Amino acid sequence: MDATDRKIVLVTRRTRLQEMVVRYNTVEQAKFQAEHLGLDFSDFLAEDRTYAAAVTSVTDVLERHGRLQRLDRGFLPNFLFPPGCLVVVLGQDGLVANTLKYLDGQPLLAINPDPTRWDGVLLPFVPGDLPKIIGEVVIDRRKHRDVTMARVQTSDGQVLRAVNDVFIGVRSHVSARYEIHHEGRSERHSSSGIIVSTGLGSTGWLRSVLTGAMGVSGKAAKEAKHLRDHGFPASDPRLIFSVREPFPSKWSQAEMVFGQVQVNEPLRIRSLMPENGVIFSDGIEADALDFRVGMEASVGVDPRTGRLLL
Known part of the structure; x- marks a missing residue:
């Protein structure tokens, strides 16, 4: 050329x-x-x-x-x-x-x-x-390094991509309320929101969230500790989600608080927040998507990958 x-x-x-x-x-x-x-x-x-x-x-x-x-x-x-x-x-x-x-x-x-x-x-x-x-x-x-990205699509057609992580929650400091659906299971949550991280972002916000979530038990605890300490590769074709400060009550549960999102198994979230529900990526609230009650968001691995030259 x-x-x-x-x-x-x-x-x-x-x-x-x-x-x-x-x-x-x-x-x-x-x-x-x-x-x-x-x-x-x-x-x-x-x-x-x-x-x-x-x-x-x-x-x-x-x-x-x-x-x-x-x-x-x-x-x-x-x-x-x-x-x-x-x-x-x-x-x-x-x-x-x-x-x-x-x-x-x-x-x-x-x-x-x-x-x-x-x-x-x-x-x-x-x-x-x-x-x-x-x-x-x-x-x-x-040569270049492939970088896995996350993709969010809401039920009203909004799309948002993330290189590091996606936050799903509420704008203020009140609890976010939503239904989480993953791998055939579902729960209602009251929490400080969900972080869904790529490999590139796994040593950032996700590490902080996992540090505060080490109360998870069994195999999940070992995997969470490993991710907290080492992260995972930027080219790894999966995402990791972790729920921030889940609150168990008569209305809400706190079992589905950590897991993997594979290429063909997106994480689905249905908003139960009448106002101030929000989704943003990579810490940029200016690009936030509105996430009001009744809307559903699907969070998965983006078919696009970044190409970072080496």
């Missing part, structure tokens, strides 16, 4: 300084607010300079290999990625996850703009690596 025909999308994010300037209008006002809170404003400036330099470096390389479009993370939910494009993410792990779920097989190249600041578990490259690898990337010669 000629470079003039190749589409490259560079996904970026605002730095903390840029976010503060948007909120307080000027750098001076941002500095006043940061120092008023006892924060080191010089660190905001250093982070911003490093990120700007990374954007400039990466942009210079990518523009020589295709038609480049820069996309801010805020526009991800409404952007349609061209089928044959290369997607480059310059940011933290969360930006990689947030971008993957909007792709349909396009390869994603993840670059850590500031390795002294960010661990970058999902960011195998730094800006200085790009000139060395871009030739292999654009001709699809780099």
Whole structure:
């Protein structure tokens, strides 16, 4: 493919300084607010300079290999990625996850703009690596890692994907009420919600939930402990669900609180919440689906997989 025909999308994010300037209008006002809170404003400036330099470096390389479009993370939910494009993410792990779920097989190249600041578990490259690898990337010669995603579909046709995890519950701190159906069994629950995690997200929110749920017994307890301590591979074609703080009562049960979701065996949840029922993915409540009483959600393994270049 000629470079003039190749589409490259560079996904970026605002730095903390840029976010503060948007909120307080000027750098001076941002500095006043940061120092008023006892924060080191010089660190905001250093982070911003490093990120700007990374954007400039990466942009210079990518523009020589295709038609480049820069996309801010805020526009991800409404952007349609061209089928044959290369997607480059310059940011933290969360930006990689947030971008993957909007792709349909396009390869994603993840670059850590500031390795002294960010661990970058999902960011195998730094800006200085790009000139060395871009030739292999654009001709699809780099290896990649498949990333299993979750898919939620509600009975009224709403669809949501997740790279890390799905939360099903209520917006406020009151109990979520719902019916859970899985592997031929069902229960009514009153809980703090359900987490359904992919392998990629298994060392995140799921680990926290499992730590607080070690009261499950027998085989489930051993499996939960293993998952809490080790997670499971990002390419593993299954999901794990765990219920947060289930409350047993005359109305509700607390037996179906942990399990696996296989490719052909989705988890089904029917809402019993008259208001504030919600489903969101990867910690982004802005993309939440309404989940009011009577609606049903099916949570399963997405037929799409992410392609993370190595």
